[in-house]
Amino acid sequence: MPRPIIEADDCSACGICVDACPEGVLELVGDVAVAVNDDDCTACAACMEECPMGAIPEIEED
Ligand code: SF4
Ligand code: SF4
Numbered sequence: 001m002p003r004p005i006i007e008a009d010d011c012s013a014c015g016i017c018v019d020a021c022p023e024g025v026l027e028l029v030g031d032v033a034v035a036v037n038d039d040d041c042t043a044c045a046a047c048m049e050e051c052p053m054g055a056i057p058e059i060e061e062d
Pocket of ligand 2: 050054
């Protein structure tokens with residue numbers, strides 16, 4: 001299953017990826033984005049493309 005890799009140190013908690021994800025995978029938890037529903041990730045890469053901080057460098061596939 002794919003899941004987004006989020007670099008917590010680079011995340012500004014802007015929430016753009018939360019809004020960009022069509023599957024509701026991401027939520028802000030405290031001051032960082034977290035893939036709370038990563039089973040629903042389709043690897044569309046919208047979060048990665050929209051993040052202004054480059055904090056989602058890849059979608060991991062396993
Ligand atoms: S790759 Fe797509 S489905 Fe997966 S978390 Fe990012 S925006 Fe959501
Ligand atoms: S778009 Fe990037 S900086 Fe903004 S909350 Fe998501 S991971 Fe963090």
